[in-house]
Amino acid sequence: MESKISIFLPTSNLCNLLVLVFFCFAACPSLGRLSFNFYATSCPAAELMVSNTVRAASSNDPTISGKLLRLLFHDCFVEGCDASVLLQGNGTERSDPANTSLGGFSVIDSAKRVLEIFCPGTVSCADIIALAARDAVAIAGGPAFQIPTGRKDGRISNSANVRPNIVDTSFTMDEMIKLFNSKGLSLDDLVTLSGAHTIGLAHCSAFSDRFQQDSKGKLRLVDTSLDITYAKELIRKCPAGGSSTSNTVSNDPETSFAFDNQYYGNLLAHKGLFQSDSILLEDGRTRKQVEEFANNEERFFRSWGESFLKLTTIEVKTDNEGEIRRSCSFTN
Incomplete structure (x- = not known):
């Protein structure tokens, strides 16, 4: 697995870089199932295509960055980072009232359409969500960094799983800590x-x-x-x-x-x-x-x-645990 990582480090040096890579492997158990530059051979321009799609959407609508970031949270906290929040249909996560105000779906769909033209059946919707949220932050002036890819798309999406797994704005600190800990996230991550x-x-x-x-x-x-x-x-x-x-x-x-x-x-x-x-x-x-x-x-x-990397590796699916959807809205 490639362990090359380029993350925002204003005062970076080789020592800092090695410490951060070690931290990532120690703190993110699922990271070992993914790899950096996963699409280097199968779809070299994958990340660029996602980035260009997000940048174009953001230039027309400055609220897109916030929507894509929220979409990632609601995906990863329920069933892990597997694009289950994108699936349409009765009783899916997307149909739950807690998710009716989510946005950014059209941006993910646009990126997927482009990727299916140039690299059919190669890039998962789960990776697109993670990359789009990463790029949305950078486009809005935040740090730019590399994240591992190789996630597969989940086949299960159940609205009953939404409420117990997302933070309510009225939560107490102890309630938030308990939920974050259940996802492998610390108080610092919170x-x-x-x-x-x-x-x-x-x-x-x-x-x-x-x-x-x-x-x-x-x-x-x-x-x-x-x-x-x-x-x-x-x-x-x-x-x-x-x-x-x-x-x-x-x-x-x-x-x-x-x-x-x-x-x-x-x-x-x-x-x-x-x-x-x-x-x-x-x-x-x-x-x-x-x-x-x-x-x-x-x-x-x-x-x-550091925390974003941990967020995007929550309960990821790889190999035969998932699929590469042809459409992000429906399973194959």
């Missing part, structure tokens, strides 16, 4: 991967539990951990009686479409959109890491590369 909220949009219903409607029909803040000025802005954008399912706000009110460390600065300013964001500052187990990332973007980017 704080790091929460940084995905530096881009993307959220529906008003996702944080409505932080407000309450008074006797006059107006919303009032009940979560005192939220900055009052920010809370008033959220109420303005998500008024009582408005459509909480269609109205959206940016996860990051400061640099909405830039993948940076502003998310952690927002947490320090008590401007975390979700309760599951704010709790990272309130809990003594995670506050220090929030402060470190807020003050050092390079530190966040380095940690992101």
Whole structure:
């Protein structure tokens, strides 16, 4: 297996590179089942085709990066990184109400169509999702790095598996830790991967539990951990009686479409959109890491590369455990 990896390392040297590769193999048991440059012979331009597709889509719609990143999370946390979230049909993951607000499907489908023309039956939809999310981060200004490929597409997609395996925005810290640990992710990974909220949009219903409607029909803040000025802005954008399912706000009110460390600065300013964001500052187990990332973007980017690698290797399927779908929406 090739172990060559090029990851964002602003102060990198050979020693740092070897340490990171060792970390990847030690922390990601599934990594040994994948390989870097997996398509070097079978489809040399595969990653370039995915990257170009994501870049073209992002230039037309700046929200695409956040959608692709969220799509990856919802795929990998349920049945592992196997593109099961893409399958259409009654009772599939995609049909569950928790996934109806997902986006980015058209970008994955576009990349798949191109790949099927030049390399038919070669590149899995699972790899396309992982590569597209990786590229989406880089295109939005985040770190660029290499990830292993060779995932196969799963054949099982069950809506009943969705709710028990994704983070609810009202989760307590212990609930989040338990779920992340079940996926092989640590407390550090939890704080790091929460940084995905530096881009993307959220529906008003996702944080409505932080407000309450008074006797006059107006919303009032009940979560005192939220900055009052920010809370008033959220109420303005998500008024009582408005459509909480269609109205959206940016996860990051400061640099909405830039993948940076502003998310952690927002947490320090008590401007975390979700309760599951704010709790990272309130809990003594995670506050220090929030402060470190807020003050050092390079530190966040380095940690992101490590945690993202672990995320994209959760319960991967290889060899005969899966297939290479001809269409990402349906099994063969």
